[in-house]
Amino acid sequence: MLKHRMIKFILSRMVAPILYLVAFGWGLGRSINTGSGSYLDFLVPGILALNSMNIAFNSLSPLHGERVYHKSIEEYFTAPINPLSFVIGKILAAILRGMISSAIIIVLAYLFGANFMITPLFLLVLILNCAIFAEIGFYAAMTIDSYEDMGRFNTYILMPMSFLCGTFFSPDKLPKLFYYFIHALPLTHTSLLLREIGRGAPPELLSVLVLLLYTAVCFWLCARVTKKAQQ
Amino acid sequence: MLRLENVRKTFLYKNAKGKESTKVAVDNMNLRIDDGEIFGLLGPNGAGKTTIIKMLTMLSRPTKGNIYYGKLNTRNDAQAIKKLIGVVPQHINFDQDLTVGENMQLHGRLHHMPRKDREQCISEMLRYVELSERVNDSVRALSGGMKRRLLIVRALMHKPSILFLDEPTVALDPQVRRRIWDLIRKMHKAGVTIVLTTHYIEEAEALCDRVAIINKGKLIALDTPKALQEKIGSYAVEWDKENGEREFKIFHSKEQAKAFANNLSQQNILRRRSNLEDVFVELTGRKVNS
Ligand SMILES: Nc1ncnc2c1ncn2[C@@H]1O[C@H](COP(=O)(O)OP(=O)(O)OP(=O)(O)O)[C@@H](O)[C@H]1O
Ligand SMILES: [Mg+2]
Numbered sequence: 001m002l003k004h005r006m007i008k009f010i011l012s013r014m015v016a017p018i019l020y021l022v023a024f025g026w027g028l029g030r031s032i033n034t035g036s037g038s039y040l041d042f043l044v045p046g047i048l049a050l051n052s053m054n055i056a057f058n059s060l061s062p063l064h065g066e067r068v069y070h071k072s073i074e075e076y077f078t079a080p081i082n083p084l085s086f087v088i089g090k091i092l093a094a095i096l097r098g099m100i101s102s103a104i105i106i107v108l109a110y111l112f113g114a115n116f117m118i119t120p121l122f123l124l125v126l127i128l129n130c131a132i133f134a135e136i137g138f139y140a141a142m143t144i145d146s147y148e149d150m151g152r153f154n155t156y157i158l159m160p161m162s163f164l165c166g167t168f169f170s171p172d173k174l175p176k177l178f179y180y181f182i183h184a185l186p187l188t189h190t191s192l193l194l195r196e197i198g199r200g201a202p203p204e205l206l207s208v209l210v211l212l213l214y215t216a217v218c219f220w221l222c223a224r225v226t227k228k229a230q231q
Numbered sequence: 232m233l234r235l236e237n238v239r240k241t242f243l244y245k246n247a248k249g250k251e252s253t254k255v256a257v258d259n260m261n262l263r264i265d266d267g268e269i270f271g272l273l274g275p276n277g278a279g280k281t282t283i284i285k286m287l288t289m290l291s292r293p294t295k296g297n298i299y300y301g302k303l304n305t306r307n308d309a310q311a312i313k314k315l316i317g318v319v320p321q322h323i324n325f326d327q328d329l330t331v332g333e334n335m336q337l338h339g340r341l342h343h344m345p346r347k348d349r350e351q352c353i354s355e356m357l358r359y360v361e362l363s364e365r366v367n368d369s370v371r372a373l374s375g376g377m378k379r380r381l382l383i384v385r386a387l388m389h390k391p392s393i394l395f396l397d398e399p400t401v402a403l404d405p406q407v408r409r410r411i412w413d414l415i416r417k418m419h420k421a422g423v424t425i426v427l428t429t430h431y432i433e434e435a436e437a438l439c440d441r442v443a444i445i446n447k448g449k450l451i452a453l454d455t456p457k458a459l460q461e462k463i464g465s466y467a468v469e470w471d472k473e474n475g476e477r478e479f480k481i482f483h484s485k486e487q488a489k490a491f492a493n494n495l496s497q498q499n500i501l502r503r504r505s506n507l508e509d510v511f512v513e514l515t516g517r518k519v520n521s
Pocket of ligand 2: 280281282321397
């Protein structure tokens with residue numbers, strides 16, 4: 001039953017990224033000149049980044065209902081388990097979903113004829129991206145009170161990020177102030193890293209550090225909010 | 232032994248104009264619940280029963296005061312206490328995406344039960360509440376009464392030594408209610424301490440060794456049902472008022488009640504023994520069941 005649901009969940013969330021891949025990469029992209037390589041090759045890392053962000057974040061949105069409406073979260077909070085294992089379990093499940101859907105995108109991208117390399121660091125970056133947005137999803141689900149606000153988080157924060165954070169175009173061309181703002185966001189570093197690693201260029205280690213920092217800080221926030229929820 | 236010492240719980244809330252104020256849900260509560268008793272919390276809607284249960288089960292923290300399980304304090308020994316307790320919430324809180332069996336499995340795992348125990352316990356429990364055939368159904372597909380039955384046996388799976396039930400038989404038909412009572416008595420015989428809240432006076436009378444009556448967050452009476460009833464007087468006279476409402480008065484002796492009834496000119500005069508409901512109405516000035 002759970003597996004069935006997981007597949008349905010992943011597929012429904014992947015319609016948009018796959019359409020981006022088809023429309024902008026395979027369709028429109030063939031006539032775009034990026035200077036180095038095809039636009040499809042440029043786009044695939046961006047799609048992987050935004051897709052894993054969306055899947056990981058939204059894997060945690062049911063937690064909101066579990067906390068506010070069904071209250072099934074009480075089952076966990078009255079059980080003799082470490083609150084941290086609750087946080088870790090939820091985040092690992094979201095990472096798993098994010099990685100399964102990434103695998104689907106990777107296969108499709110190769111079928112469309114994209115060229116990119118997958119190294120262990122490439123996978124690590126994807127995993128960190130899933131972890132960060134799973135944690136942000138967790139934190140949102142534990143603190144936001146209404147279902148509508150959960151939806152607004154998607155529309156006003158995730159949606160703009162999925163277009164602006166180095167996913168569809170290079171952030172180098174942005175105005176200075178905006179450039180710095182975009183570089184404070186984790187998704188930008190994921191896109192840039194995946195693109196560099198994918199085309200065999202040396203990765204920017206500072207970006208890896210930024211992702212690690214985000215992962216750690218967000219985890220700490222999740223742990224804190226979980227402990228507080230049990231008071 | 233379970234002890235509440237000067238427990239107070241306040242909530243912050245915003246009114247329509249956005250102004251914040253504090254609401255006192257439980258005020259300076261002192262209680263002692265002994266091992267092996269069935270203890271009832273009785274009170275009207277909004278009295279603070281659920282708030283008390285939530286603090287006892289560590290789903291919320293007292294604003295002030297302390298709760299002790301023997302020497303363990305809920306503030307510092309949460310994990311140890313959680314091993315001792317079972318919780319039946321007022322609100323049905325299954326994982327809606329899981330089946331009946333999966334919800335039970337989840338509970339067993341969260342309480343670190345070995346696989347074999349889990350399987351055996353689940354089939355036993357489901358048989359007891361006549362839900363064996365529904366084990367692979369989604370919990371969404373159960374009727375309200377079935378959900379409640381399942382909620383209770385789930386809380387019993389890990390053999391807790393203290394069981395909390397927040398309105399365990401609300402919305403159940405009389406047969407099922409009696410079955411749940413039997414189950415509670417059976418647990419009690421097996422040595423489990425039981426703390427329950429209820430709206431149903433007859434439930435408190437049928438089950439509880441001692442009853443605490445709570446109103447507006449305050450403890451207003453605490454004793455055995457019988458002693459409470461004797462304290463206010465054992466004899467009651469009821470009659471119809473002009474506006475059609477029912478009114479009653481309690482007396483300490485049969486003679487007083489008789490004399491009073493004989494002097495009444497109203498309709499439908501009835502003399503009877505007083506009961507816990509009378510105690511409740513006398514003390515809180517409201518009816519619970521209406
Ligand atoms: N989370 C909360 N925020 C604000 N006020 C609350 C909260 N929970 C409870 N209250 C208030 O505390 C008071 C006690 O509520 P509680 O749920 O404990 O009552 P109860 O005795 O269980 O009632 P019922 O019989 O209806 O279940 C009520 O006035 C309620 O409005
Ligand atoms: Mg209640």
